[in-house]
Amino acid sequence: MALADPSHPTCTAARYAEGVQGGYSPNVPTNRKPRVTIDQVAQATGVSRQTVSRAINNKTEIDPETRQRILDAAQAMGYRPSRFARGLVRQDLITIGLVIADVLNPFFPEVTAGVLEAAERRGWQVVVYNTGSERRKELEVVDMLFDQVDAGVAFLLHHDAIAKATAGNLPFVLLDKGGRAPAVPGVRIDFEGGARRGLEYLIGRGHRRIAMLDDEAYLSAEAPNTRRELYLKVMGEHGIPVDINWIQPAHNSIDGGAAAMERLLSAHRDVTAVFAYNDLIAIGAQLRARALGLRVPEDCAFLGFDGLSIGELVEPPLTTLHIDKRRLGEIAVEQAALLLGGMSEDEIPEAVIEPQLIVRASA
Amino acid sequence: MALADPSHPTCTAARYAEGVQGGYSPNVPTNRKPRVTIDQVAQATGVSRQTVSRAINNKTEIDPETRQRILDAAQAMGYRPSRFARGLVRQDLITIGLVIADVLNPFFPEVTAGVLEAAERRGWQVVVYNTGSERRKELEVVDMLFDQVDAGVAFLLHHDAIAKATAGNLPFVLLDKGGRAPAVPGVRIDFEGGARRGLEYLIGRGHRRIAMLDDEAYLSAEAPNTRRELYLKVMGEHGIPVDINWIQPAHNSIDGGAAAMERLLSAHRDVTAVFAYNDLIAIGAQLRARALGLRVPEDCAFLGFDGLSIGELVEPPLTTLHIDKRRLGEIAVEQAALLLGGMSEDEIPEAVIEPQLIVRASA
DNA sequence: AATGTCTCCGTGAACGCTCACGTGAGCGGT
DNA sequence: ACCGCTCACGTGAGCGTTCACGGAGACATT
Numbered sequence: 001m002a003l004a005d006p007s008h009p010t011c012t013a014a015r016y017a018e019g020v021q022g023g024y025s026p027n028v029p030t031n032r033k034p035r036v037t038i039d040q041v042a043q044a045t046g047v048s049r050q051t052v053s054r055a056i057n058n059k060t061e062i063d064p065e066t067r068q069r070i071l072d073a074a075q076a077m078g079y080r081p082s083r084f085a086r087g088l089v090r091q092d093l094i095t096i097g098l099v100i101a102d103v104l105n106p107f108f109p110e111v112t113a114g115v116l117e118a119a120e121r122r123g124w125q126v127v128v129y130n131t132g133s134e135r136r137k138e139l140e141v142v143d144m145l146f147d148q149v150d151a152g153v154a155f156l157l158h159h160d161a162i163a164k165a166t167a168g169n170l171p172f173v174l175l176d177k178g179g180r181a182p183a184v185p186g187v188r189i190d191f192e193g194g195a196r197r198g199l200e201y202l203i204g205r206g207h208r209r210i211a212m213l214d215d216e217a218y219l220s221a222e223a224p225n226t227r228r229e230l231y232l233k234v235m236g237e238h239g240i241p242v243d244i245n246w247i248q249p250a251h252n253s254i255d256g257g258a259a260a261m262e263r264l265l266s267a268h269r270d271v272t273a274v275f276a277y278n279d280l281i282a283i284g285a286q287l288r289a290r291a292l293g294l295r296v297p298e299d300c301a302f303l304g305f306d307g308l309s310i311g312e313l314v315e316p317p318l319t320t321l322h323i324d325k326r327r328l329g330e331i332a333v334e335q336a337a338l339l340l341g342g343m344s345e346d347e348i349p350e351a352v353i354e355p356q357l358i359v360r361a362s363a
Numbered sequence: 364m365a366l367a368d369p370s371h372p373t374c375t376a377a378r379y380a381e382g383v384q385g386g387y388s389p390n391v392p393t394n395r396k397p398r399v400t401i402d403q404v405a406q407a408t409g410v411s412r413q414t415v416s417r418a419i420n421n422k423t424e425i426d427p428e429t430r431q432r433i434l435d436a437a438q439a440m441g442y443r444p445s446r447f448a449r450g451l452v453r454q455d456l457i458t459i460g461l462v463i464a465d466v467l468n469p470f471f472p473e474v475t476a477g478v479l480e481a482a483e484r485r486g487w488q489v490v491v492y493n494t495g496s497e498r499r500k501e502l503e504v505v506d507m508l509f510d511q512v513d514a515g516v517a518f519l520l521h522h523d524a525i526a527k528a529t530a531g532n533l534p535f536v537l538l539d540k541g542g543r544a545p546a547v548p549g550v551r552i553d554f555e556g557g558a559r560r561g562l563e564y565l566i567g568r569g570h571r572r573i574a575m576l577d578d579e580a581y582l583s584a585e586a587p588n589t590r591r592e593l594y595l596k597v598m599g600e601h602g603i604p605v606d607i608n609w610i611q612p613a614h615n616s617i618d619g620g621a622a623a624m625e626r627l628l629s630a631h632r633d634v635t636a637v638f639a640y641n642d643l644i645a646i647g648a649q650l651r652a653r654a655l656g657l658r659v660p661e662d663c664a665f666l667g668f669d670g671l672s673i674g675e676l677v678e679p680p681l682t683t684l685h686i687d688k689r690r691l692g693e694i695a696v697e698q699a700a701l702l703l704g705g706m707s708e709d710e711i712p713e714a715v716i717e718p719q720l721i722v723r724a725s726a
Numbered sequence: 727a728a729t730g731t732c733t734c735c736g737t738g739a740a741c742g743c744t745c746a747c748g749t750g751a752g753c754g755g756t
Numbered sequence: 757a758c759c760g761c762t763c764a765c766g767t768g769a770g771c772g773t774t775c776a777c778g779g780a781g782a783c784a785t786t
Contacts, residue, residue: 033705035454037742048766053744063764078532083511084450085742088771091398093511095490103472103479113466116493125511127458127490130479148446148456148488169441254676283676313617313646315678342396400772411736416774424734448772451741 036079045073056081095125096336097145099154100175101133105252105280106308107325108155111175114329115153122337133157133217133252139164146170151336153329157217171339173332185335185348187328194321194355195230198303199275200238201357207273207301208240213260213285215277216249227277227305246271250281257284265292272300273363279304279311279320286314286362301363305355316361323355399442408436419444458488459699460508462517463538464496468615468643469671470688471518474538477692478516485700496520496580496615502527509533514699516692520580534702536695548698548711550691557684557718558593561666562638563601564720570636570664571603576623576648578640579612590640590668609634613644620647628655635663636726642667642674642683649677649725664726668718679724686718 042052047070054062055070073079087093098115100108112128119126127149131137138161145152151171156162165172166184174186202210212231228247235242245267250260257280264271264285274289276282282304286296294300296316304311307322331351338348405415410433417425418433436442450456461478463471475491482489490512494500501524508515514534519525528535529547537549565573575594591610598605608630613623620643627634627648637652639645645667649659657663659679667674670685694714701711 035742039742049743050745050767051765054765057744061764066764075530075532080509080532082451082742084447085771086510086744087447088445088451088742088773089744091771103476106469106472109466109469109472112491113493116466116491120493125490125507127488128475128479130476130483144488146443147449169438169443254672287676309617310673310676313650313673313676398772402772412773413737413775414735417735420774426734429734445772448741449774451743451772452774454741 033078035082036077038079038081041070041074041077041079044077045070093125094122094151094340095127095149096151096153096333097127097129097141097149099129099131099138099141099145099152099156101131101155101157102252103128103130106310107278107280107306110308110325111155111329114326115333116329117326118330118333122333124333131156135161151340153332153336171336173335173339175328175332183345185339185345187331187335187351187353189323189328189353190355191227192230194305194323194357195227195275196234197355197357198305198321199231199234201359202273202275202301202303202363203238203240205301205363209243209246209268209271210235210240210273210275211246211248211264211268211271213248213250213257213264213274213276213281215252215281216256217252219249231275243268250277250284252278252280254280254284254287257281257286258288259284261285261288262292265289265294273297273303274300275303277305279306279308279318282318282320282362283311283314286318290315297361297363303363307356307358312360314362319360319363320358321355322358323353328353396441398445399440401442401444404433404437404440404442407440408433456488457485457513457703458490458511459514459516459696460490460492460512462492462494462501462504462508462515462519464494464518464520465615466491466493469673470641470643470669473671473688474518474692477689478696479692480689481693481696485696487696494519498524514703516695516699534699536698536702538691538695546708548702548708550694550698550714550716552686552691552716553718554590555593557668557686557720558590558638559597560718560720561668561684562594562597564722565636565638565664565666565726566601566603568664568726572606572609572631572634573598573603573636573638574609574611574627574631574634576611576613576620576627576637576639576644578615578644579619580615582612594638606631613640613647615641615643617643617647617650620644620649621651622647624648624651625655628652628657636660636666637663638666640668642669642671642681645681645683645725646674646677649681653678660724660726666726670719670721675723677725682723682726683721684718685721686716691716 038049038052042049045052047066051062051066052070055067056074096119098112100112102108116126129141129144131141135158138156138158142161142165145165146168152165153173153175154165155175156165162174162184172184174184176189177184177186178188178191199210212228214228232242248260248264250256257276260281261284274282274285276285282302286302289300290296296302302318304318304320307320311318311320335348335351339345401412401415405412408415410429414425414429415433418430419437459482461475463475465471479489492504492507494504498521501519501521505524505528508528509531515528516536516538517528518538519528525537525547535547537547539552540547540549541551541554562573575591577591595605611623611627613619620639623644624647637645637648639648645665649665652663653659659665665681667681667683670683674681674683698711698714702708
């Protein structure tokens with residue numbers, strides 16, 4: 001039940017080089033051997049830099065025999081061209097930074113897959129950063145980004161991190177810009193449409209006492225919490241009274257969903273449906289509800305958000321609002337490409353991902 | 364059921380900037396604006412490079428007023444220091460390459476989490492590459508690695524890719540070196556111990572007709588398939604006759620496991636337990652078995668390998684051999700650090716990860 | 727008035743590579 | 757003997773920074 005929980009209780013004893021463990025000095029750079037340069041190889045083989053360069057880069061205008069001699073020497077001397085020196089002269093090596101909240105949350109690997117694929121098509125490198133949605137980390141990572149990459153594709157929660165990221169001169173694209181940053185290029189996920197479709201589905205099935213399990217991370221962030229507001233809005237539009245205690249904050253994980261569900265049930269056993277912030281929370285909640293003896297969906301229905309594949313594994317399979325996460329990543333890279341190509345931020349076309357209701361069996 | 368399957372059937376209609384879609388020219392570099400250099404900023408503000416450098420890098424020996432003036436100008440001009448020029452002069456920026464088979468397979472995000480964390484502790488960057496276990500891609504990625512990073516941490520299946528990777532002068536660490544490359548630094552996962560523990564557990568519970576669902580990727584790779592061999596070995600040691608058709612190749616995914624299980628059942632309905640190559644395959648197999656009316660574990664027991672968190676979601680929760688994947692990633696980075704520190708390959712201490720049997724309910 | 731000490735700023739060199747040239751040797755054709 | 761061409765290789769410059777200096781001016785000290 002610890003899908004997003006790193007400290008898995010059952011994972012123990014990885015024995016690693018018993019006793020020698022201490023041999024790993026955490027941060028001492030030790031005796032870094034100085035770089036072997038192209039000139040050294042040239043000198044050792046009695047040719048010029050340029051000839052070595054030709055050998056290394058598999059170019060023409062070089063005697064095959066000489067090439068082999070140089071290659072052998074380079075290999076023996078431990079020579080490897082410096083990517084910095086190379087990058088300095090050839091301007092076509094592009095690296096983008098992908099900033100995500102948590103690799104362990106299955107949402108992000110899917111986005112990453114899209115980004116990786118789109119980047120590979122262009123021959124770009126992708127460096128990945130994890131923030132854990134912590135404000136401090138987000139700010140830190142944004143700083144790194146400016147130094148290390150040519151463009152940023154990021155999932156950022158905290159508005160000051162977003163502000164910092166977009167203030168600089170770095171081409172920057174937001175994954176899920178969620179209404180909060182209209183001027184910034186990025187992809188918008190239409191939560192409004194999604195939440196509306198989902199809730200109206202529940203309401204249409206006769207549900208009135210619909211609880212909401214919200215992501216607690218949004219409480220600390222100063223971002224507008226659209227999913228929660230939308231819940232209140234849609235419920236209001238249908239004239240359904242909402243008990244404010246139906247809304248429970250949950251940690252963004254399966255365990256978090258379970259805990260929140262337990263809190264909810266202890267106070268409001270009478271809810272007939274749960275609308276969760278995302279699938280992870282929904283799954284945890286549903287699992288816990290079943291463990292506590294509730295039948296799903298008869299006693300309580302569950303509706304998730306994100307459309308994670310793992311929603312198909314639980315019993316009953318989770319009904320959810322599916323987001324095409326892979327496409328999300330791809331579009332973000334496409335936008336980054338436009339930015340890199342010289343397009344100004346406000347010329348970037350609007351990108352919207354529309355969540356689709358997938359009715360499985362939990363609601 | 365498509366956890367490792369990118370083309371999710373239910374994911375449709377992501378409308379993106381209707382009609383404008385064509386605006387994204389796939390690979391045309393368009394009019395890339397030339398880089399603004401430090402000298403241009405210097406000239407524009409009437410100071411020298413060095414003073415601009417001081418302003419940008421927040422150093423002393425500069426009038427606060429001048430600094431602000433420069434900073435403003437730099438911002439306005441769209442100046443951003445070149446990471447290449449910087450890296451060339453300061454030798455302390457390290458980037459490692461992480462090569463994995465498939466981000467969508469939950470095994471790898473966990474490894475990635477460990478790598479990311481360990482790298483961050485050292486202030487290293489991590490660029491991620493996906494191979495899909497394809498030979499062509501693996502070879503391609505290894506080539507990239509040489510150009511782009513200071514050290515490689517990789518999961519490689521094909522022995523020629525491994526050979527290529529270790530032949531060069533790049534510090535290189537194998538995630539799961541699985542016996543096949545004794546000289547290469549890397550982490551060994553003790554499959555023998557794990558498989559033995561798992562199989563003996565099954566045998567101890569009275570199972571005799573134990574099938575094996577193997578990863579088909581190993582059939583094309585020329586790597587020794589240890590899990591399969593171990594299965595034969597351990598069964599042999601216990602004097603249990605094995606029908607060779609009990610071994611079914613499966614695509615490394617939930618769907619693959621399901622399909623393989625169906626094939627297995629059509630030929631050998633009498634098996635009482637299934638030992639899967641990994642959890643993904645085990646989950647798919649178990650799901651399909653239940654869908655076909657079998658009771659788990661009464662009619663057929665299931666044993667996985669990897670200890671994925673999602674194994675806890677299925678019904679009944681999957682019994683498995685848990686691998687501490689996060690630690691795996693961490694150790695690999697530690698080894699890379701040693702290599703980078705100048706330690707020779709054969710001085711790297713042996714690293715072994717010991718799979719732990721987690722008995723849940725499927726076996 | 728001469729000397730010392732700050733503070734602020736500039737200059738040359740170096741980092742390791744590739745690109746656009748230049749060069750000399752060898753060879754065939756006229 | 758001359759020209760022209762090809763092949764193999766070398767030279768100078770430049771990519772955009774930072775580092776180790778050096779130096780001018782302001783101000784206080786002797």
